[in-house]
Amino acid sequence: MDDSIVLTKETRREDVPNWDSLIYISFIVAVEIELGIKFRVADVESFANVGAIVAQIKSMPR
Amino acid sequence: MTWLPAASDFRRDLRAALGTADSTTRVEKLASLAQHRLGFLETMQLDRSLGRITSDTVPGFSLVRLAILASSTVDHLVPAIRVAGLRRRLLIDVHVGAYGQHRQDLLDPASQLYRFGPQTVLLSLTARDATAGVSLTATTSEVDQAIARSIDELRHLWRKAREAFKATVIQQTFLDATHPVFGSYDRLVPGTPSRLVARLNDLLSQAASSEGVLLLDIARASERDGIDAWFDAVRWMQAKMEIAPQAAPLYGDLAVRIIAAQRGLSKKCLVLDLDDTLWGGVIGDDGLEGIVLGEGSASGEAHLALQRYVLQLKARGVILAVCSKNDPVIAEAVFRDHPEMVLKRPDIAAFVANWDDKAENLKAIAARLNIGLDSLVFVDDNPVERARIRESLPMVAVPELPEDVAHYVRCVADAGYFEAVSFTPDDQRRSDQYAANAEREALLGSSxxxxxxxxxxxxxxxxxxxxxxxxxxxxxxxxxxxxxxxxxxxxxxxxxxxxxxxxxxxxxxxxxxxxxxxxxxxxxxxxxxxxxxxxxxxxxxxxxxxxxxxxxxxxxxxxxxxxxxxxxxxxxxxxxxxxxxxxxxxxxxxxxxxxxxxxxxxxxxxxxxxxxxxxxxxxxxxxxxxxxx
Structure with missing residues (x-):
């Protein structure tokens, strides 16, 4: 829980200190649990930045 | 993990713990937060707040060095293991071996594993490796030969872990994430993927039993929860995680139950409420004819099912006690006179029925049995009594029973309070020995x-x-x-x-x-x-x-x-x-x-x-x- 990190649409993996693959998966799982959605296997490897995740979520049926 | 109560405000409590300067108080606060029902993310956050464990001991907590050697990604399970440790006042230092390098780690004295020096080694392997190369057309004996080779290799690794570290070895059972090839007919063909995993687990149990190795039975847990709760194909393909992140909190709890049991931290005594727990209704108001118990009524069957399960626990060495707000004479008469009672008065090692505060009564029960309060599990349908005990005696385990008595057994069983690492003739006789202690007490009184x-x-x-x-x-x-x-x-x-x-x-x-x-x-x-x-x-x-x-x-x-x-x-x-x-x-x-x-x-x-x-x-x-x- 680090409230000092502010995400924008342009935030990329390398912008967040101590980012690693476990944190990435935790982040994806957090979004999935929070929004009740499930990303496709093709989605999870191609997100370039936060904006891409948001765009993907907007395109998904809720 | 429905037996744990929900946290009222997780983020607030976590912040409060983090804001505590004194490290002992902070760990205590985190440990009490760990007593709540936490999901994958909350578990991660709690673990991060706990931080790296150093050799500095925290009073009242024991250090455990655990190595996980795995053929899939397990890093996401580590926080859950540490939080489950915290729940049992164990600070667990976890070493994760390099992915798929369990053989090299165990066989190479120069490996990091040897520097770490684990007290417990957990082997978490996938069935894919152990059954690789077995064809669908294999006969029963070809299947057995191939699996026996895999098991022999495991035996070799177990022995190595023991020789090198004198460590306790825990082997994870194999998760069946396979899909049917034929359909229902799969079960009749020895070489189908699901049969291979089943046979592998069979022979694994035999080998573990003869080698004195303990099993972490996730195969059973996934059968209970459904494979979708345990295996997520996307996570497997994305990161070679065989255990889904959502299953991590339960995985951690299952693993640490074994470690805790080995250290004598399992619960010893089940303390039961009477009215609306062991039977339906209130004996003082409804009388012997009015309470609901036994065949012929759905609720009566549910209470009976609980009694039957409790009797099974007694047969394996769990001590039984009663703590009830009741008139003692009336309460005891149910055990003697109600024809549907499965539990009899001599099954109960300590029987306390009065109108006093239950926290005081639990203390009296622990004192009478000469066991610690942290050895007690208190089962009561009344949420007010449960909250009162959690508040005043936090070391007593109090399952958050579901609304419906039909699910009481499942709740108590799922909580795993009485996890065992052996079953000896002494266990089988224990409850009778406690009952005999009551007679000894009577002799003491008359001496x-x-x-x-x-x-x-x-x-x-x-x-x-x-x-x-x-x-x-x-x-x-x-x-x-x-x-x-x-x-x-x-x-x-x-x-x-x-x-x-x-x-x-x-x-x-x-x-x-x-x-x-x-x-x-x-x-x-x-x-x-x-x-x-x-x-x-x-x-x-x-x-x-x-x-x-x-x-x-x-x-x-x-x-x-x-x-x-x-x-x-x-x-x-x-x-x-x-x-x-x-x-x-x-x-x-x-x-x-x-x-x-x-x-x-x-x-x-x-x-x-x-x-x-x-x-x-x-x-x-x-x-x-x-x-x-």
Whole structure:
């Protein structure tokens, strides 16, 4: 829980200190649990930045 | 993990813990937060707040070094393991071996694993590796041969882990994430993927049983929850995670239950409420004819199912107690007179029915059974009583029972309070032994004096060296005993076998028999010569079950130990007393046996060294006869 990190649409993996693959998966799982959605296997490897995740979520049926 | 209560405000409580400057208080706050129902993300956050464990010990918590060697990604399981540890007051330092490198790690003394020096090694392997190369057309015997090869390799790794680290080995059962090839017909073809995993788990159980390896049975857990709760194809393809992140909190709890059980931290006693728990309705209002219990009513069957399950727990050695707001005469009459009662009055080792506060009653039950409050599980349908106990006695486990009594059994079973790492003949007799203790108490009440009582018991001690047949019980006793345990030194069955085989060591096991029955194997004493001074024997381990406190057995055991030591030509005995939260009851054990203090005033909580000159020892007269085996 680090409230000092502010995400924008342009935030990329390398912008967040101590980012690693476990944190990435935790982040994806957090979004999935929070929004009740499930990303496709093709989605999870191609997100370039936060904006891409948001765009993907907007395109998904809720 | 529905048996745990929901956290009222997780983020607020976590912030409050993080804002605590004192590290001991912070760990205490985090530990109490860990007692709540937490999802994957909350578990991660709690673990991050706990931070890296250093060798600095936190008072009241024990350190555990656990290595996980895996053929899939397991990093996401580590926070859940550490949080499950925190829940049991264990601070777990986890070493994760390199992905798929479990063989190299175990076989290479230069590996990081060897530097880490684990106390417990958990092998988490996928069925894919173990069944690779077996074709769909394989016959039963070809399947068995291929699987036997995989199992033999595992046996080799288990032995290696034990030789290298004297570690406890836990092997994870194989998760069945396969898909049907034929359909229902899969079960009739030995080479189908699902049959291979089933056979693998069969032969694994046999091998683990013969090697004394413990199993972490996620195969069973995934059958219970459904494979979708445990395996997520996207996570497997994305990161080779065989266990889905959502299953991590439960995985951690299942794993740490075993580690805790091995350290004697499993619960010992189930304390039951009566009205609307063991039966439906209120006996004081509804009367014997009015309460709901037994066949013919759906609710009656649900209460009956709980009673039947409780009786099964008793059969495996769980002590039963009753704590109820009731008139004692009316409450006891149900056990005697209601035809549908499965539980009978003699099944209950401590029966407390009155109108007092239940927290006080739980204290009385623990005191009467001579066990710690942290050995109790309190089952009560009333949320107010549950909250009251959680608040005033946080060390008592209180399952958050579901609304519907139909699911009570499942809740108590899922919580895994009574996780075991062995099942011995002593377990099977335990509840009867506690029942006999009630008769002993009655004798004590009617005796004129303590001397009169001890004589009336007509006690004999049956003693002899620890033999292979005793290893399971002796290991269990050493690892479970916290009160009469001057050093709190633990040991694995492997280590015990090595000590028993060493000619210079003296091992003694004691059983106490009296007119009310056999108390079972209740004490173990291990003496080893000081490497520098062969004429000095050190009491390396001495444990005694709290069931036989106050019977003079410690005096007779020391008489016996001294005779044996003298026969070996020893001149002195040495002993250590290392104070813990739990062993204060034997603070004065060694001076009472004639030992003198060997070190000057040590700081509080430091080890106190004692020594006994055998030439000066005067055998103490007791009321216990001897039967040497």
């Amino acid at each position: 004129e004096s303590m001397d009169d009582f001890l004589r009336g018991l007509r006690m004999s001690v049956v003693f002899g060296p620890v033999k292979a047949v005793d290893f399971a019980r002796v290991t269990q006793l050493i690892n479970k005993t916290n009160q009469f345990n001057p050093t709190t030194r633990r040991c694995t069955a492997e280590e015990l076998a090595a000590i028993a085989a060493a000619p210079e060591a003296v091992t003694l096991q004691f059983r106490l028999v009296d007119r009310f029955g056999d108390n079972g194997l209740i004490s173990v004493l291990i003496l080893r010569p000081d490497p520098g001074r062969p004429d000095v024997l050190e009491i390396e381990t001495w444990v005694m079950s709290c069931r036989v406190f106050g019977r003079e057995l410690e005096f007779e055991a020391m008489n016996i130990a001294v005779e044996i030591a003298r026969r070996r030509g020893a001149r002195a005995l040495r002993a250590n007393y290392i104070p813990t939260k739990k062993n204060g009851v034997i603070r004065d054990l060694y001076p009472s046996l004639g030992f003198t203090r060997a070190n000057e005033e040590a700081p509080a909580n430091a080890a106190i060294h004692w020594s006994l000159n055998l030439a000066e020892y005067v055998a103490r007269k007791t009321h216990i006869d001897r039967l040497e085996k």
